[in-house]
Amino acid sequence: MSPAMPPEITPEMLDAKTPPDVIIRAEARRPETDPTLGIPVQVNRPSQPRHRLVTIGDSLTQGFQSGAIFNTEQSYAAMIARELGCEFRFPRYGGPGNGLPLNLEYLVRQLEKRFGDTLDWWEFAPGLVFVRDLLDQIEDYWERGAGRSIPDSTEPINHNLAVYGWDLRNTLSRTADLCQDMIDAHPAQDDFLAQIVENANERAALRVLNSARDSRGRSLSPLKAAIALGQQGVTDSAEAETEDGIETLIVMIGSNNALGSILTFNLVWSDQGYDDMARNDRYTVWRPIHFQAEWNRVVEQLRQVRARHVIVCTVPHVTIAPLARGVGDKVAHGSRYFPYYTFPWLDTHSFHPQKDPHITAAEALAIDSAIDQYNEIIVESVRQARQAGRDWYLFDLAGLLDRVASRRYLDDPSAKPTWWDEVGGAYPLPAALQQLSPPPDSRFFQSDKTGRLQGGIFALDGLHPTTIGYGVMAQELIKIMELAGVSFHDANGVERQAPVQIDFQQLIQQDSLIANPPQALASGLSLIGWLDKNFHIFGRLLRSSI
Numbered sequence: 001m002s003p004a005m006p007p008e009i010t011p012e013m014l015d016a017k018t019p020p021d022v023i024i025r026a027e028a029r030r031p032e033t034d035p036t037l038g039i040p041v042q043v044n045r046p047s048q049p050r051h052r053l054v055t056i057g058d059s060l061t062q063g064f065q066s067g068a069i070f071n072t073e074q075s076y077a078a079m080i081a082r083e084l085g086c087e088f089r090f091p092r093y094g095g096p097g098n099g100l101p102l103n104l105e106y107l108v109r110q111l112e113k114r115f116g117d118t119l120d121w122w123e124f125a126p127g128l129v130f131v132r133d134l135l136d137q138i139e140d141y142w143e144r145g146a147g148r149s150i151p152d153s154t155e156p157i158n159h160n161l162a163v164y165g166w167d168l169r170n171t172l173s174r175t176a177d178l179c180q181d182m183i184d185a186h187p188a189q190d191d192f193l194a195q196i197v198e199n200a201n202e203r204a205a206l207r208v209l210n211s212a213r214d215s216r217g218r219s220l221s222p223l224k225a226a227i228a229l230g231q232q233g234v235t236d237s238a239e240a241e242t243e244d245g246i247e248t249l250i251v252m253i254g255s256n257n258a259l260g261s262i263l264t265f266n267l268v269w270s271d272q273g274y275d276d277m278a279r280n281d282r283y284t285v286w287r288p289i290h291f292q293a294e295w296n297r298v299v300e301q302l303r304q305v306r307a308r309h310v311i312v313c314t315v316p317h318v319t320i321a322p323l324a325r326g327v328g329d330k331v332a333h334g335s336r337y338f339p340y341y342t343f344p345w346l347d348t349h350s351f352h353p354q355k356d357p358h359i360t361a362a363e364a365l366a367i368d369s370a371i372d373q374y375n376e377i378i379v380e381s382v383r384q385a386r387q388a389g390r391d392w393y394l395f396d397l398a399g400l401l402d403r404v405a406s407r408r409y410l411d412d413p414s415a416k417p418t419w420w421d422e423v424g425g426a427y428p429l430p431a432a433l434q435q436l437s438p439p440p441d442s443r444f445f446q447s448d449k450t451g452r453l454q455g456g457i458f459a460l461d462g463l464h465p466t467t468i469g470y471g472v473m474a475q476e477l478i479k480i481m482e483l484a485g486v487s488f489h490d491a492n493g494v495e496r497q498a499p500v501q502i503d504f505q506q507l508i509q510q511d512s513l514i515a516n517p518p519q520a521l522a523s524g525l526s527l528i529g530w531l532d533k534n535f536h537i538f539g540r541l542l543r544s545s546i
Helices: 076-085 104-115 119-141 168-173 176-183 200-209 222-230 290-302 361-387 397-402 406-410 468-482 502-508 522-533 535-545
Strands: 050-056 245-251 307-313 324-326 340-342 390-395 447-450 451-455
Touching: 050 076, 050 222, 076 324, 104 119, 104 522, 119 522, 168 222, 168 290, 176 200, 200 222, 222 245, 222 290, 290 361, 290 468, 290 535, 307 468, 340 361, 361 390, 390 468, 397 468, 468 502, 522 535
Parallel strands: 050 245, 245 307, 307 390
Antiparallel strands: 324 340, 447 451
16 A cells, blocks of 8 residues: 655644754655666776775765774675775774774673673672773773874875765865874873773774875875875776776765764754864754755865766665664654654653653654755756766665664554655565564664574664675665676676675675674663663764764
C-alpha cells in the first residue's frame, strides 16, 4: 500500500528559533535516483590519469568507527581502491588504544577480557580504576609518546584527504601548519580526571595533510591538495602535465555543518563569523544561506581540480543516526519524529527532559529541513557542472540512509514519505548481509553472550558505519564509477567484467563487531552509558570530533 499524504505543518511542529531562510517541510526531500541527473556528458579519455582515486571528506571518508579513527584500511575509499587495483595512499593510526581519540570497541573488549561479560557491583571500583589506567596509557602515547611523531613533509600527498570532524570551511582553509600551531598553542596537560587525548583532531589531521605542500613547502588544505594532485598529470602521454591527473574524485563533506546539533544536543544556528574557523565552533547547524555561500567556495575550488570524473555526495539527515535516540511515541500519526531525541542509553522511562540533554521534535524537523536545502544546493551544483560539460555525478547518501531508517520509517509504515515506492522502497542490503541473523539495521548496536541483538549498520558510537556499512557505501560508489566508464582491475592488472561486486562474505569476517560481537556489559549501549556516567567520556569524545 502506498504511503498516505504527508501530515500538514501545524504550529506545534515549528520551533520559534528557526531562521526565516529554513523552509520547513512535512516530509523528507525525494532522493535522486539518477547520478547523472538526466544530463549526458561526453568524456574525453585520451590517457590514464596518474592518480586513479582521490577522496575529500570528513569522518565518513576517513574511516572513523566506534569513536576513533583507526581502521583506515577499511574506509569505503580504501575498499574502492582495492577493487580498482590501484595505489591508494592514506594515513594509519594505532597506539595502545588502537586509534585516536578513543576506540570504544577496544574499551569494550578490554573490559570483557578483564571482568568477563558482566560488571558486578563488587567490581565497580576496580572497573573504574581499570578504565582510567587504559585512558592514561592512550593519552600518554598520543600527547607525550610515539604518537607525537608525524609523517615527513616530503612524502607524497595522500590520496585520502579526509579529516574527521571537518566542515566546509575547514576543508577550504585548514592546513597541517594551522593544526600544528593549535597543538603548540595549547600544550597537553596530564589531567587525572579528563583522560581524553587533547587536540586529537589536529593530531589526526597532521597524519593526513603534513605532506600536502606546494613546491615552496607551504601547507595545503584538502581542496588545494586535490588541485595539486590533479596537476601532476597522466602516466602515459607526452602531454603528461597538461591533462587530468585524477581519474575519479569523490567529495563527501557538509555533515559537520549540522552534526554538532546531536553531538551536543544543542541547536545553535549559524550567524556572523560562520566562515571564521576561530569563531564558528559556537554554531551547531549552518543556515542554508550560509551553507550556500560556503558551498559556492567549495565548488569554485573543485572546478580547479583536474579530475576526469567527480562524484559529489549529499549530506545525511543527522537525526537518523542512532546516537540521537527518539523517546516516547511519535508526535502524531504519520510523523517521522519522536517528541525528544537524547543519548541512546536513555529510554522513555529513564529520560527526563528537565535534566537530560535533548533536542525536540520541532528542532529535529528544522535541522532535517535545513539539510534538505543543503542537498538541493549540492544537487544544483552537480546539475550546473554537467550542463557545462563536466563529468560530475551525484551519490545521494542522504536518500540511502533514509531508506534504512528503522525507527523512523521501516517500523512505522504510516510515516513513510510519498516518494517511498517511487524510489524502490526500503534499501535492499546485499544478499550476504540479509542472510545474517538478525539482518543489520540502523538501530544502536547491541549484543550479549548470544551474539548481536540489533543494529549492525552503525558502530558503537552510533554515528559512523561498521565495516559492512562502509562496504555498502563503497558498492554504491563503484556503481557510479562503472556508469562513468571507470575500469576495475584484479591483482594481476587484468580488467574485470562489470558489475564489480564487493565480497561481502569476506567483509563480514573482517568486521569484528559483526563476526565477533562483544559480550562485555551485556551490550554496547550498557557500556557507553556506564562510561559516560562515570567518566563523561562520550560527551567529551564526541565534542572532540567537531
